[in-house]
Amino acid sequence: MTDSEERLLIERAKHDASAFGILYERHVDRIYNYVFYRVGDEQEAQDLTARVFYRALAHMDDYRDRGAPFAAWLYRIAHNLVANFHRDRSRRRDVRLDEAVALVEKSDGPGRLAEKNEEKNFLLNAIQQLPGERQELLILKFIEELSNAEIGRILGRSEGAVKSLYHRTLIALRDELEGRIE
Amino acid sequence: MSIDLTTEILSAHADQLNRGETLPTPVYADMLSEPRGELDALMRTARRTKRALAPVTIAPAFRARLRDGLTMAAQHKESQRVLMGRHDPAWGWVIGAAAIGSAAGLIAIAWRARHTPRAATAVIAPELPTPPAGIES
Numbered sequence: 001m002t003d004s005e006e007r008l009l010i011e012r013a014k015h016d017a018s019a020f021g022i023l024y025e026r027h028v029d030r031i032y033n034y035v036f037y038r039v040g041d042e043q044e045a046q047d048l049t050a051r052v053f054y055r056a057l058a059h060m061d062d063y064r065d066r067g068a069p070f071a072a073w074l075y076r077i078a079h080n081l082v083a084n085f086h087r088d089r090s091r092r093r094d095v096r097l098d099e100a101v102a103l104v105e106k107s108d109g110p111g112r113l114a115e116k117n118e119e120k121n122f123l124l125n126a127i128q129q130l131p132g133e134r135q136e137l138l139i140l141k142f143i144e145e146l147s148n149a150e151i152g153r154i155l156g157r158s159e160g161a162v163k164s165l166y167h168r169t170l171i172a173l174r175d176e177l178e179g180r181i182e
Numbered sequence: 183m184s185i186d187l188t189t190e191i192l193s194a195h196a197d198q199l200n201r202g203e204t205l206p207t208p209v210y211a212d213m214l215s216e217p218r219g220e221l222d223a224l225m226r227t228a229r230r231t232k233r234a235l236a237p238v239t240i241a242p243a244f245r246a247r248l249r250d251g252l253t254m255a256a257q258h259k260e261s262q263r264v265l266m267g268r269h270d271p272a273w274g275w276v277i278g279a280a281a282i283g284s285a286a287g288l289i290a291i292a293w294r295a296r297h298t299p300r301a302a303t304a305v306i307a308p309e310l311p312t313p314p315a316g317i318e319s
Contacts, residue, residue, distance in 0.1 A: 015263065017256035024252055032240045046244050053252055057259065123234040142235040145200040148193060166196065167189040167224075174227045 001026070003069075010070055014060045024053055027071055031078050033143050038082045038135060040128060048085060052078045072154040075136075083132065126176040134169040141166065188221060195225055199232045 001009070006026075012019035031052050036045035055077050056063075063073060127135060133155065140151045148162040155162065 015260055017253050017260060020256045021249060021253055024249055028245060028248070029237070029240060033237055036238050037235065042241075046241070046248075049240075050248050050251070053248065054255065057252060057256055119230075120234045123230055127231070127234070138231060138235060141196055142200065142232045143237050147197070163189050163193040167192050170192060170224045170227050170231075173231065174223055177227065177230075 006070060007065055010060075010063065010065070014063075020057060020060070023070070027074055028053070030071065030144055031074055034075065034136070034139050035078055035082060037124075037127075037139050037143065038078075038132070039085060040124070044085065048078070048081050051081055055081075068153045069150070075140075075154050079132070079136065086132075123177070126173060129176055130169065130172060134165070134172065137162070137165055137169055138173075188224075191221065192224055192228065196228055196232075199228060 009019055009022060013023050028049065032045060032049045035048045035052070036042065039045055039048065052074060056074060063070075127138060130138075136155065137151065140146045140154060146154075148159045148166075151157075152159045152162045155165075157165065
């Protein structure tokens with residue numbers, strides 16, 4: 001779907017349930033992945049994903065095309081809900097990484113799974129310690145596989161700023177991993 | 183360390199990871215005059231991160247249930263919009279205000295007519311033109 005086709009779809013979705021359904025199908029996977037890796041729990045991720053789309057539906061009339069992709073608007077909603085989640089919940093860093101690993105490694109055998117689980121748990125825990133924006137960057141870069149320009153439009157930063165943020169994020173993550181080893 | 187060049191190399195490396203390509207670190211390191219230890223460590227961190235952050239699949243039942251809920255909510259929202267369009271309270275206020283204004287104007291005219299005879303005459307019978315000389319009214 002081209003950008004202009006999506007713009008037409010968005011306008012239709014303001015008053016057409018089936019058009020909103022198409023938008024939902026286009027974006028639910030990315031929003032779910034974003035939320036899941038930010039909160040680390042499948043049930044919470046489902047709840048927050050649902051809230052993202054219900055909020056989007058409620059505010060569709062307010063949506064204006066300002067040059068950023070529709071996904072950026074959904075990510076902003078998701079970002080705010082995740083921020084509220086972490087603020088409101090006492091178990092901010094209590095993530096169920098076993099669920100995260102189980103969802104990702106469904107096809108592996110038990111032996112390899114145990115070894116991979118430890119590595120993934122270790123790294124995902126370290127990622128969870130990063131500031132929210134840096135977690136967002138890694139999710140958009142390595143799960144959504146977006147370009148720096150696309151990430152910049154979502155985060156409200158220039159392409160150069162995204163590159164610099166990525167560099168600093170890797171340094172922080174490397175330091176976090178080395179700190180855990182020591 | 184050449185921060186800008188390292189930043190560019192790491193950025194390009196991330197894009198290559200996403201494309202499933204692997205470019206040996208020495209190729210990147212040769213572009214730098216500084217020691218490659220830092221670059222190696224950061225690129226290794228990036229590879230590990232890419233492996234750890236694999237896409238997760240939404241439970242199909244949840245996906246379908248959410249879609250059904252959103253469809254119902256969207257249809258309800260649209261039906262409310264249609265109902266509001268047929269009996270729009272905003273238009274009711276406009277029409278009501280116009281009616282009140284018209285009534286107030288008529289009441290004012292009638293009051294002036296009762297309390298001001300000349301005014302009443304002027305209202306009821308606008309001033310007649312002066313008859314020509316020689317003709318009595």
